[in-house]
Amino acid sequence: MSRIPEDLRFTKTHEWVRVLPGGVVEVGITDHAQDALGDVVFVEAPEPGRRVAAGESYGVVESVKAASDLYSPVAGEVTAVNGELASAPERINQDAYGAGWIARIRPDDAASVSELLSPADYRRLLESGGG
Amino acid sequence: MGRETPLFELHRALGARIVHFGGWSMPLHYGSQVEEHHAVRRAAGVFDVSHMGIVDVSGPDARALLETLLANDVGKLKSAGQALYSCMLEGSGGVVDDLIVYFLGPEPGFRVVVNGATRDGDLAWMRGHAAGRRVEIAERTDLALLAVQGPVARDRVATLLAGLSGPDEAETALRLERFQGLPIGRWFVARTGYTGEDGFEVMMPAAEAERAWRQLNALGVKSCGLGARDTLRLEAGLNLYGEDMDRSTHPYESGLGWTVALAPLTRHFVGRAALEAIVREGSPRKLVGLVLEGRGVLRAHQKVVAPGAGAGTVTSGTFSPTLQRSIALARVPADAGARVQVDIRGQALDARVVEPPFVRHGRSLLS
Numbered sequence: 178m179s180r181i182p183e184d185l186r187f188t189k190t191h192e193w194v195r196v197l198p199g200g201v202v203e204v205g206i207t208d209h210a211q212d213a214l215g216d217v218v219f220v221e222a223p224e225p226g227r228r229v230a231a232g233e234s235y236g237v238v239e240s241v242k243a244a245s246d247l248y249s250p251v252a253g254e255v256t257a258v259n260g261e262l263a264s265a266p267e268r269i270n271q272d273a274y275g276a277g278w279i280a281r282i283r284p285d286d287a288a289s290v291s292e293l294l295s296p297a298d299y300r301r302l303l304e305s306g307g308g
Numbered sequence: 309m310g311r312e313t314p315l316f317e318l319h320r321a322l323g324a325r326i327v328h329f330g331g332w333s334m335p336l337h338y339g340s341q342v343e344e345h346h347a348v349r350r351a352a353g354v355f356d357v358s359h360m361g362i363v364d365v366s367g368p369d370a371r372a373l374l375e376t377l378l379a380n381d382v383g384k385l386k387s388a389g390q391a392l393y394s395c396m397l398e399g400s401g402g403v404v405d406d407l408i409v410y411f412l413g414p415e416p417g418f419r420v421v422v423n424g425a426t427r428d429g430d431l432a433w434m435r436g437h438a439a440g441r442r443v444e445i446a447e448r449t450d451l452a453l454l455a456v457q458g459p460v461a462r463d464r465v466a467t468l469l470a471g472l473s474g475p476d477e478a479e480t481a482l483r484l485e486r487f488q489g490l491p492i493g494r495w496f497v498a499r500t501g502y503t504g505e506d507g508f509e510v511m512m513p514a515a516e517a518e519r520a521w522r523q524l525n526a527l528g529v530k531s532c533g534l535g536a537r538d539t540l541r542l543e544a545g546l547n548l549y550g551e552d553m554d555r556s557t558h559p560y561e562s563g564l565g566w567t568v569a570l571a572p573l574t575r576h577f578v579g580r581a582a583l584e585a586i587v588r589e590g591s592p593r594k595l596v597g598l599v600l601e602g603r604g605v606l607r608a609h610q611k612v613v614a615p616g617a618g619a620g621t622v623t624s625g626t627f628s629p630t631l632q633r634s635i636a637l638a639r640v641p642a643d644a645g646a647r648v649q650v651d652i653r654g655q656a657l658d659a660r661v662v663e664p665p666f667v668r669h670g671r672s673l674l675s
Contacts, residue, residue, distance in 0.1 A: 215325075215336070215337065215340075215341055215535065216340055216341050216342040218342075218605065218627040218629075219603060219604065219605055219627065221603075221604075237653070239604070239605040239627065241341050241342065241535060241539060241626060241627055241629075242336075242341075242535065243607075244605065244607065244653070267342075270340070
């Protein structure tokens with residue numbers, strides 16, 4: 178069973194969301210997602226400053242196996258991207274919830290995060306074969 | 309669920325991610341496809357390729373049958389142990405399969421190794437053409453096939469043979485020349501492969517395969533799955549049947565013209581007339597290598613635009629772990645130049661046209 182940290186929120190498209198002090202959220206793909214993709218070799222992340230809608234495809238993760246779209250969990254403005262992934266995309270495989278973070282987004286509505294899947298919801302999604 | 313090789317339970321025990329491939333349940337990787345790839349380029353890896361079909365063709369008419377069935381000329385195989393890579397064609401020139409044929413000697417005849425996804429069709433095709441000939445076609449489902457590949461692969465297999473059989477057997481294996489294969493003890497050891505590295509392909513009784521695999525692991529040979537096999541073969545510029553060629557394409561538009569033996573003119577083989585017409589008129593398409601100039605990953609079915617020449621298609625593409633950039637094989641118009649654009653999710657990205665292979669013996673061949 179893949180790892181599902183208790184302090185994060187999740188989406189049906191296998192992104193995770195961490196609320197940072199100050200309200201900006203950090204996002205990435207889940208342990209389940211990186212495991213299914215296999216070795217990540219390339220990440221196309223959005224430019225800082227870009228406005229994204231909830232559920233909008235704003236980037237791509239390419240593994241040796243396939244290309245997979247990244248969907249923004251919330252509406253807001255991209256404030257930062259993880260520059261280390263350009264030279265070390267394998268961070269996503271090694272540490273999906275830490276060094277493998279993909280972008281930081283300032284949500285338009287801080288409450289939108291609480292509408293995302295809880296760890297228990299996400300675990301149920303995986304167990305029901307929603308992966 | 310697909311068919312399983314004799315090593316299926318071992319793969320599960322080793323933590324393999326299992327995928328469906330050509331009707332078979334096979335290991336994709338055992339943790340990291342990229343690490344497995346590097347292990348083969350730098351040391352040695354072992355692959356279970358028992359899904360491939362091993363077919364023994366014997367009897368007085370065995371040679372005549374293969375002369376008819378294969379576009380390359382088994383007449384080149386004069387002494388026991390020699391091997392030949394060939395396409396088997398339809399009358400139209402389309403590729404039924406690509407295979408390796410080993411000459412075991414006049415009495416045992418020939419051993420043919422065909423692709424896993426096509427083995428049932430190949431057997432039916434061969435038997436259809438064997439009607440009325442004094443030939444026996446036997447599928448060797450009793451054997452497992454391990455590919456041990458990498459710069460130290462031969463040494464590791466020799467160590468294994470020395471322990472199992474003796475120093476003479478190990479010495480015989482080490483003396484095999486490239487593309488040569490011989491029975492050694494109960495095994496058949498061939499210096500062939502699909503990775504662009506030196507190494508052996510070893511056929512053995514299925515019951516011995518798990519022990520051999522574990523002993524190879526103990527000697528530092530890494531378990532490798534089909535994922536690494538695909539990136540390795542693509543770097544080596546080797547076609548994959550079903551992706552880079554199939555029944556709808558002929559050898560001259562598949563980078564396989566070198567495997568067609570039109571001489572001697574007296575040898576009539578299935579597809580010959582169609583190939584002769586293609587040679588007369590010239591093939592309008594060719595298979596080339598592509599190197600993506602920027603970031604991104606080339607994938608099968610992406611559209612290729614060759615300025616002034618027309619459009620083509622990526623037949624197989626990947627991210628090359630050795631080159632740290634994306635490479636592909638693509639079928640393009642014959643007069644395509646040195647630069648093309650590939651449509652990757654709506655963006656036209658520049659790619660350079662090169663002649664495969666991209667990597668040989670661990671080294672980049674890109675200028």
